Amino acid sequence: MMKRNISLVLIILLTISILIVGCGQQAKQETPKPAEEPKAEEPKTEEKPKVDEKYPSRTIEYIIGWGAGGGSDIFGRTINMPARRALEAQIIEINMPGGSSVTAMEHVLQQPADGYTVFGITPDILTNTILGRTETSYKDLTGIIQAHIDVGGISARAGAPYKTWQEFVDYAKANPGKVNFGGTGAASFDEVASAHLWTQAGLEVKYIPFEGSSEMHAALLGGHIDVMYEEPGVIIPMIQEGKIQPLLVVAEERVEALKDVQCVSDIGYEMPPMMWRGIAVKKGTPVEIVKKLEEEYTKALESSVYKSFAKDRMLDLVPGYLNSEGFDKLMEKEYKIYEEIMKKLGHVK
Amino acid sequence: MEILSGFANALDPSNLIFVLMGVFVGICFGAVPGLDPTTGTALLIPITYAFSPVQALLFLTSLYLGGVFGGSITAILFKVPGSSEAVMTSLDGYPMTQRGEAGKALGIAIMSSSIGGTLAVIVTIVLSTQLAKVALQFGPAEYFALAVLGLSCVSSIGTNSQIKSLIGACVGLLLATVGIDAITGVTRFTFGSKSLLSGIAFVPAIIGLFAASEVFNKVSQKQELEAVENVDTEKVKTKLMSLKEILALKWTILRGSVIGTWIGILPGVGATTASIISYTQEVRFSKHPEKFGTGIQEGIAAPEAANNAAAVAAMIPLLSLGIPGSGTTAVLIGAFLIHGLKVGPLLFINNSDLVYSIFGGMFIANFVVVLGGLFAVRFFVKLVKIPYPIMATSIMSFCIIGSLALGDVNGVLLMFVFAVVGFFMGHYKYPTTPVILGLVLGPILETSLRRALMMTEYNFIDLLTRPITAVLLGLALISLLAPWIGKLISFAKDKTSNFPGH
Numbered sequence: 001m002m003k004r005n006i007s008l009v010l011i012i013l014l015t016i017s018i019l020i021v022g023c024g025q026q027a028k029q030e031t032p033k034p035a036e037e038p039k040a041e042e043p044k045t046e047e048k049p050k051v052d053e054k055y056p057s058r059t060i061e062y063i064i065g066w067g068a069g070g071g072s073d074i075f076g077r078t079i080n081m082p083a084r085r086a087l088e089a090q091i092i093e094i095n096m097p098g099g100s101s102v103t104a105m106e107h108v109l110q111q112p113a114d115g116y117t118v119f120g121i122t123p124d125i126l127t128n129t130i131l132g133r134t135e136t137s138y139k140d141l142t143g144i145i146q147a148h149i150d151v152g153g154i155s156a157r158a159g160a161p162y163k164t165w166q167e168f169v170d171y172a173k174a175n176p177g178k179v180n181f182g183g184t185g186a187a188s189f190d191e192v193a194s195a196h197l198w199t200q201a202g203l204e205v206k207y208i209p210f211e212g213s214s215e216m217h218a219a220l221l222g223g224h225i226d227v228m229y230e231e232p233g234v235i236i237p238m239i240q241e242g243k244i245q246p247l248l249v250v251a252e253e254r255v256e257a258l259k260d261v262q263c264v265s266d267i268g269y270e271m272p273p274m275m276w277r278g279i280a281v282k283k284g285t286p287v288e289i290v291k292k293l294e295e296e297y298t299k300a301l302e303s304s305v306y307k308s309f310a311k312d313r314m315l316d317l318v319p320g321y322l323n324s325e326g327f328d329k330l331m332e333k334e335y336k337i338y339e340e341i342m343k344k345l346g347h348v349k
Numbered sequence: 350m351e352i353l354s355g356f357a358n359a360l361d362p363s364n365l366i367f368v369l370m371g372v373f374v375g376i377c378f379g380a381v382p383g384l385d386p387t388t389g390t391a392l393l394i395p396i397t398y399a400f401s402p403v404q405a406l407l408f409l410t411s412l413y414l415g416g417v418f419g420g421s422i423t424a425i426l427f428k429v430p431g432s433s434e435a436v437m438t439s440l441d442g443y444p445m446t447q448r449g450e451a452g453k454a455l456g457i458a459i460m461s462s463s464i465g466g467t468l469a470v471i472v473t474i475v476l477s478t479q480l481a482k483v484a485l486q487f488g489p490a491e492y493f494a495l496a497v498l499g500l501s502c503v504s505s506i507g508t509n510s511q512i513k514s515l516i517g518a519c520v521g522l523l524l525a526t527v528g529i530d531a532i533t534g535v536t537r538f539t540f541g542s543k544s545l546l547s548g549i550a551f552v553p554a555i556i557g558l559f560a561a562s563e564v565f566n567k568v569s570q571k572q573e574l575e576a577v578e579n580v581d582t583e584k585v586k587t588k589l590m591s592l593k594e595i596l597a598l599k600w601t602i603l604r605g606s607v608i609g610t611w612i613g614i615l616p617g618v619g620a621t622t623a624s625i626i627s628y629t630q631e632v633r634f635s636k637h638p639e640k641f642g643t644g645i646q647e648g649i650a651a652p653e654a655a656n657n658a659a660a661v662a663a664m665i666p667l668l669s670l671g672i673p674g675s676g677t678t679a680v681l682i683g684a685f686l687i688h689g690l691k692v693g694p695l696l697f698i699n700n701s702d703l704v705y706s707i708f709g710g711m712f713i714a715n716f717v718v719v720l721g722g723l724f725a726v727r728f729f730v731k732l733v734k735i736p737y738p739i740m741a742t743s744i745m746s747f748c749i750i751g752s753l754a755l756g757d758v759n760g761v762l763l764m765f766v767f768a769v770v771g772f773f774m775g776h777y778k779y780p781t782t783p784v785i786l787g788l789v790l791g792p793i794l795e796t797s798l799r800r801a802l803m804m805t806e807y808n809f810i811d812l813l814t815r816p817i818t819a820v821l822l823g824l825a826l827i828s829l830l831a832p833w834i835g836k837l838i839s840f841a842k843d844k845t846s847n848f849p850g851h
Contacts, residue, residue, distance in 0.1 A: 067391075068387075068388060068391030068392065068680065073391070074683055077395065096757070097547065098543075098544065098546055098547040099528075099529060099543060099544075099546025099547050100529060100546070100547075102543055102546050103543055103544060103546065103547070103757070106543050131534060131536075132536070133529070133536055133546060134543065177806075180803075180804050185531075185534070186529075186530065186531055186532050186533050186534035187533065187534025187535075188534065206803055206804070208800055208803055208804060209531060209532055209534075209800075210800075211531050211617070211792075211796065212616070212617055212679070214616040214617065214666075214672045214673045214674075214679060215616045215617035217616070217670075217671075217672045218484070218485055218487075218615075218616045218617075218666070218670070218672050219488060219489070221485050221670065221672075222484075222485030222486060222487070222488060223485075224488035224489065224804065225804075235671075236691070237671045237691045237692060237693030237694075237695055238670070238671050238693060240695065241671075241693055241694055241695060243670075312686055312689070313686070347533075347534060
């Protein structure tokens with residue numbers, strides 16, 4: 001009796017953990033499946049058009065290069081809700097955090113270019129290549145859509161001796177090399193965008209990288225750093241509260257939600273690159289499949305689920321949609337900008 | 350008075366059921382290695398779409414609390430910390446199991462978790478706003494000092510050779526430098542491996558060093574296998590602590606709760622760090638520091654009280670500043686958002702009933718942890734009676750699944766490397782805990798120090814003369830030197846007693 005109970009408990013526990021691990025986390029356990037499937041389809045691949053008409057005939061894996069709960073994760077899980085309906089296919093999200101999305105990128109490029117592996121990307125795929133973290137590059141991917149632009153901003157603690165960008169510039173010039181400029185990540189998007197602005201202003205500041213944005217917010221409120229680069233969508237409650245003073249919205253034109261705050265054209269600077277999120281597949285994926293994905297994901301952007309998500313997180317402040325072609329061109333253009341700034345900052349030789 | 354209606358709200362059957370469910374699911378997530386409470390929360394957020402905001406948040410916060418406790422079950426019974434929060438619990442919990450006191454150890458873990466969590470809820474309700482403001486005084490320099498304090502106990506715990514412990518800690522710190530450097534973005538010591546880019550993952554390392562190496566160790570000593578069976582065939586029952594026993598541990602639990610609450614409030618360091626520092630301080634305060642690691646009650650009560658307190662206190666900066674105090678609370682922001690709520694002080698004004706319902710729910714969840722703990726433990730404890738050969742096989746499968754869950758196949762490889770290393774460390778009497786401490790605290794230590802130095806233009810004096818930093822570093826120095834000071838004193842005593850009156 002006792003023994004049976006015990007083995008029952010053991011078996012159940014093992015099954016549960018295998019199930020949870022299998023469903024929730026990793027693609028590695030799923031690898032047998034894709035390996036089998038292409039074989040089954042082999043005869044069909046010869047008559048290409050037929051396969052394309054049938055696409056998607058099985059589960060699509062959506063790879064997220066970051067952990068559960070982050071911006072890319074939530075974006076992926078939200079856009080896939082309407083996309084599932086539009087594509088009439090099962091889409092599962094797989095988190096592959098690690099190496100600033102390098103792990104995920106390398107995984108995607110090891111899969112066949114058949115449209116069944118879709119990759120949620122950020123500008124990190126550009127900087128990773130520049131910094132030599134991976135031999136792969138954006139050129140190995142084909143963009144599907146750029147979904148949105150997450151508008152950035154420069155903010156200070158309320159009560160700081162500057163209330164506008166110009167006042168901050170004057171303050172920093174009076175204290176050369178003393179100002180602590182916070183951002184998330186080292187040699188990251190935040191640093192590049194911030195450096196783009198401070199070099200135009202001719203400032204000498206110290207960039208202080210933080211691993212997580214919550215630590216950085218606390219450091220700003222506690223007066224340990226002077227200003228920070230952060231997306232207003234994340235800190236809007238603290239702005240409304242009057243705890244954080246936005247100095248500059250990093251957008252071409254003023255945005256409705258923060259219309260009293262200066263934008264980049266107000267101060268006459270050149271725009272730094274912007275933080276975007278998009279979707280891509282491995283290069284070499286048949287054109288018909290790319291078109292299909294582009295069409296359906298574009299439709300998904302129009303769904304009410306996605307729209308309310310974008311509104312909540314202030315991802316709709318500036319138009320951020322690009323189609324497949326436009327997205328590819330943007331990556332090509334930005335790659336050069338990032339490379340140039342990274343060189344200036346001394347991160348690459 | 351709003352808090353009373355909050356309690357009433359949380360006790361409403363339609364809400365209470367979510368608290369119960371949350372705690373039970375949380376305990377399961379916590380107990381299974383490789384699935385930590387943070388992942389559990391993130392995975393289950395989508396299903397809370399269907400709940401009302403109160404229900405969703407009660408469910409998720411209860412899940413978090415249950416999860417932080419759940420890790421201790423497997424840590425105590427099999428030396429497999431179910432989540433990284435329970436690493437310290439296994440140090441004294443597992444030796445107790447080996448002595449046949451598994452039930453007692455689990456009882457202490459349950460009660461300390463519950464009391465620690467409850468005290469933290471009370472602090473949260475009363476002092477939320479004030480504490481959050483004080484927490485902002487903690488800058489990089491203070492985080493650095495905190496990490497040093499956490500490391501300082503390595504010379505005292507579970508070993509007879511301080512030098513060997515320090516060697517272990519240094520190895521841990523060295524391993525912590527692997528991966529992309531958080532300050533410059535440069536890749537360090539990855540030797541071209543992409544899976545090492547984000548550093549050496551904690552979970553495979555912990556499971557390998559603690560659990561898998563223990564299996565190797567047992568299997569290598571054939572005659573001991575029977576001995577284990579003998580010990581465990583007698584009835585193992587969870588013994589909840591009597592009031593007397595609780596009172597005997599009151600200072601330990603209280604210290605653990607205070608330390609846990611404080612560290613929980615700080616963003617960027619969470620329940621794992623809280624349990625490490627609580628354990629450290631307990632060793633320092635103890636009259637018999639050498640007994641830690643051999644299976645004493647304080648060694649379980651201190652980290653367990655602290656990690657649950659930290660889990661609760663992480664809500665303080667979230668609700669009063671809008672800054673999450675831990676990884677899990679960061680995930681919780683997502684849950685607030687999908688229900689159209691924005692976190693921050695305005696929440697107190699606009700949705701005060703919701704906030705107080707969460708407080709009430711957390712308070713109740715801490716009691717449910719006792720129930721859920723007893724219930725879950727009743728099953729888990731039976732596993733101890735299984736003949737070791739079968740048990741060892743199961744533990745190994747859990748080890749493999751656990752390391753697969755967080756990383757990829759390379760995680761399993763990493764786990765086995767650490768298992769072999771851990772086996773030989775045990776064989777040559779090198780303690781493995783300092784390696785883990787170095788690995789967990791290393792990144793906080795290193796990046797905070799470098800960040801602090803960048804801010805002060807590399808002026809060490811500026812850094813060390815900050816009052817909080819100075820106090821914390823002073824405490825750390827005392828902890829580090831404690832074993833030698835103790836020896837010196839006893840040496841002096843011996844001398845005087847040997848040569849009386851001359």
